Amino acid sequence: xxxxxxxxxxxxxxxxxxxxxxxxxxxxxxxxxxxxxxxxxxxxxxxxxxxxxxxxxxxxxxxxxxxxxxxxxxxxxxxxxxxxxxxxxxxxxxxxxxxxxxxxxxxxxxxxxxxxxxxxxxxxxxxxxxxxxxxxxxxxxxxxxxxxxxxxxxxxxxxxxxxxxxxxxxxxxxxxxxxxxxxxxxxxxxxxxxxxxxxxxxxxxxxxxxxxxxxxxxxxxxxxxxxxxxxxxxxxxxxxxxxxxxxxxxxxxxxxxxxxxxxxxxxxxxxxxxxxxxxxxxxxxxxxxxxxxxxxxxxxxxxxxxxxxxxxxxxxxxxxxxxxxxxxxxxxxxxxxxxxxxxxxxxxxxxxxxxxxxxxxxxxxx
Amino acid sequence: xxxxxxxxxxxxxxxxxxxxxxxxxxxxxxxxxxxxxxxxxxxxxxxxxxxxxxxxxxxxxxxxxxxxxxxxxxxxxxxxxxxxxxxxxxxxxxxxxxxxxxxxxxxxxxxxxxxxxxxxxxxxxxxxxxxxxxxxxxxxxxxxxxxxxxxxxxxxxxxxxxxxxxxxxxxxxxxxxxxxxxxxxxxxxxxxxxxxxxxxxxxxxxxxxxxxxxxxxxxxxxxxxxxxxxxxxxxxxxxxxxxxxxxxxxxxxxxxxxxxxxxxxxxxxxxxxxxxxxxxxxxxxxxxxxxxxxxxxxxxxxxxxxxxxxxxxxxxxxxxxxxxxxxxxxxxxxxxxxxxxxxxxxxxxxxxxxxxxxxxxxxxxx
Numbered sequence: 266x267x268x269x270x271x272x273x274x275x276x277x278x279x280x281x282x283x284x285x286x287x288x289x290x291x292x293x294x295x296x297x298x299x300x301x302x303x304x305x306x307x308x309x310x311x312x313x314x315x316x317x318x319x320x321x322x323x324x325x326x327x328x329x330x331x332x333x334x335x336x337x338x339x340x341x342x343x344x345x346x347x348x349x350x351x352x353x354x355x356x357x358x359x360x361x362x363x364x365x366x367x368x369x370x371x372x373x374x375x376x377x378x379x380x381x382x383x384x385x386x387x388x389x390x391x392x393x394x395x396x397x398x399x400x401x402x403x404x405x406x407x408x409x410x411x412x413x414x415x416x417x418x419x420x421x422x423x424x425x426x427x428x429x430x431x432x433x434x435x436x437x438x439x440x441x442x443x444x445x446x447x448x449x450x451x452x453x454x455x456x457x458x459x460x461x462x463x464x465x466x467x468x469x470x471x472x473x474x475x476x477x478x479x480x481x482x483x484x485x486x487x488x489x490x491x492x493x494x495x496x497x498x499x500x501x502x503x504x505x506x507x508x509x510x511x512x513x514x515x516x517x518x519x520x521x522x523x524x525x526x527x528x529x530x531x532x533x534x535x536x537x538x539x540x541x542x543x544x545x546x547x548x549x550x551x552x553x554x555x556x557x558x559x560x561x562x563x564x565x566x567x568x569x570x571x572x573x574x575x576x577x578x579x580x581x582x583x584x585x586x587x588x589x590x591x592x593x594x595x596x597x598x599x600x601x602x603x604x605x606x607x608x609x610x611x612x613x614x615x616x617x618x619x620x621x622x623x624x625x626x627x628x629x630x631x
Numbered sequence: 632x633x634x635x636x637x638x639x640x641x642x643x644x645x646x647x648x649x650x651x652x653x654x655x656x657x658x659x660x661x662x663x664x665x666x667x668x669x670x671x672x673x674x675x676x677x678x679x680x681x682x683x684x685x686x687x688x689x690x691x692x693x694x695x696x697x698x699x700x701x702x703x704x705x706x707x708x709x710x711x712x713x714x715x716x717x718x719x720x721x722x723x724x725x726x727x728x729x730x731x732x733x734x735x736x737x738x739x740x741x742x743x744x745x746x747x748x749x750x751x752x753x754x755x756x757x758x759x760x761x762x763x764x765x766x767x768x769x770x771x772x773x774x775x776x777x778x779x780x781x782x783x784x785x786x787x788x789x790x791x792x793x794x795x796x797x798x799x800x801x802x803x804x805x806x807x808x809x810x811x812x813x814x815x816x817x818x819x820x821x822x823x824x825x826x827x828x829x830x831x832x833x834x835x836x837x838x839x840x841x842x843x844x845x846x847x848x849x850x851x852x853x854x855x856x857x858x859x860x861x862x863x864x865x866x867x868x869x870x871x872x873x874x875x876x877x878x879x880x881x882x883x884x885x886x887x888x889x890x891x892x893x894x895x896x897x898x899x900x901x902x903x904x905x906x907x908x909x910x911x912x913x914x915x916x917x918x919x920x921x922x923x924x925x926x927x928x929x930x931x932x933x934x935x936x937x938x939x940x941x942x943x944x945x946x947x948x949x950x951x952x953x954x955x956x957x958x959x960x961x962x963x964x965x966x967x968x969x970x971x972x973x974x975x976x977x978x979x980x981x982x983x984x985x986x987x988x989x990x991x992x993x994x995x996x997x
Contacts, residue, residue: 297947304951327943335921343935569709577693581663584950585670
């Protein structure tokens with residue numbers, strides 16, 4: 266592993282049964298066993314190293330048993346590279362209808378059909394084993410911001426007890442189970458949660474409960490806080506973060522892995538992330554713009570189509586608009602992390618970071 | 632050109648500035664300068680020989696001037712193969728809001744924004760010249776079925792007068808202008824229209840006003856009627872027909888070219904056309920079906936994904952479902968015409984036709 270001498274940036278390798286992942290890495294999200302608007306072949310073409318899929322969604326539809334029957338998620342969706350699954354912890358709180366937290370688990374109502382379910386650490390772990398992901402997550406309790414110190418403290422304690430139950434029932438040796446650090450914006454709770462999880466010796470650590478409404482200064486403070494606490498030799502995954510500025514700043518604070526629906530969701534809305542900042546393709550200033558989406562990008566959308574054409578597609582509600590914009594946004598984030606890694610290896614990460622900010626600008630939706 | 636000695640089936644070649652088209656051929660429809668759910672690269676991969684695009688739609692959005700500014704439709708949409716444009720005749724009657732037919736042209740209201748327009752034979756021709764298609768259509772008057780003999784007769788006479796005006800104003804030597812045979816289901820009017828257009832010596836002839844509600848027996852009767860009337864040495868294009876059974880029967884009656892939105896529209900609805908008939912992927916009998924969409928197909932969707940997975944995608948409202956189903960349906964029709972051609976060249980078209988019907992079945996939506 267290479268480290269930046271001036272920041273916390275690291276360039277490492279993560280070995281999985283489906284391949285070695287070079288970090289830092291951005292993981293595209295395939296919620297329902299497909300990255301929206303993309304095909305697996307295209308995901309490989311843009312050099313996706315690892316995909317994320319959602320246990321909550323797959324548990325509800327089509328069901329983990331069907332995925333298991335297919336031979337696991339890799340075969341079901343025809344993706345032969347590494348896959349990470351979340352635990353469903355975030356979704357049972359954010360997406361499900363009514364939910365009720367008990368010590369044993371969470372009662373929730375499906376957002377799809379109103380059916381009632383009870384998710385426990387054991388069920389979340391076993392569901393991920395059926396899915397057969399390379400990296401699984403412990404079932405955690407997420408809290409909404411703002412939250413009181415007492416609420417945050419309780420959620421940390423429960424997350425730790427649940428992590429122990431997940432670890433205890435987890436069987437698959439071809440699947441790594443990561444612990445998740447919670448603690449909202451309370452520094453001492455974050456450090457306590459991290460230290461307890463480290464004592465339990467997980468093969469990797471996730472940072473959850475960020476990018477949920479806090480300022481980016483608050484996010485960066487938590488990352489700065491955890492950076493020296495986390496063990497050097499294990500991967501660190503900042504969950505649900507995908508804005509380019511946050512990725513680069515996360516890398517500077519020792520984060521190795523990121524995921525977010527942002528590039529595909531933005532892509533469907535016509536919002537493009539480029540080396541020169543973000544913009545929406547529907548704007549009339551692109552009517553006669555025959556240049557590429559991003560002159561610095563090597564993706565299919567940028568190589569073969571003009572902004573004027575993509576704008577026409579977007580205004581016409583054509584699927585190819587969502588495809589090309591998602592394609593570019595994903596490639597942009599994957600390429601961004603690839604270039605960050607190279608700059609770390611070359612010992613020039615601070616210059617890379619400064620140049621990125623200069624070109625991309627400081628616009629930040631958080 | 633090869634001909635089947637027992638039927639009217641023909642295998643020919645059509646030379647255009649963007650390549651030679653081997654007929655019979657199915658032309659996928661790219662209404663708004665994109666074949667819905669597909670990319671140009673994928674259209675080439677499934678061996679698309681020629682695309683169709685709609686003058687009415689492009690005239691309204693983004694406007695022919697913008698396409699012309701891009702360097703024409705080929706460059707605008709990044710498709711380097713041949714393109715055929717219709718004249719907008721069908722759409723001003725079927726899609727536009729209020730329309731009023733005058734001798735000079737048609738007043739209509741845009742289905743997009745309610746704006747008022749006046750389309751004439753001259754404007755339709757000049758618009759197609761700006762789009763720069765390889766093959767353009769005369770602006771014709773379509774009638775709805777059922778229609779009286781008097782209505783049909785008037786529409787034929789007007790279509791002929793408009794055809795003369797289109798021919799007279801048409802300038803581009805790199806664009807072929809086809810005449811369109813109208814006449815509803817009146818045999819003598821159809822023959823009269825065809826003969827008058829033939830006298831005008833167009834480089835190709837389209838058969839319009841079919842597949843608009845008549846039975847397939849009626850459609851076949853008109854084709855049987857026109858087959859001996861049409862000149863042997865020129866292409867014949869049956870407009871708006873894409874159901875597999877109709878394609879094979881059209882070929883048997885001397886048709887060289889077909890187009891239809893059916894494969895992509897059906898694909899978005901989860902309806903699949905296969906060598907063994909059609910079915911909808913949402914059906915519960917495919918829940919555990921790990922086989923391909925069509926065991927006889929060589930397309931990406933059939934090579935790489937299972938029916939069970941595509942069903943999951945469809946039920947989840949995922950774009951990849953529309954993509955894979957459109958992809959397969961298009962490849963199926965393109966491949967069907969390719970195989971029909973080969974059977975004509977091999978002198979075994981009647982056996983091909985019988986075997987197609989035996990496997991596909993007689994289901995017909997007309």
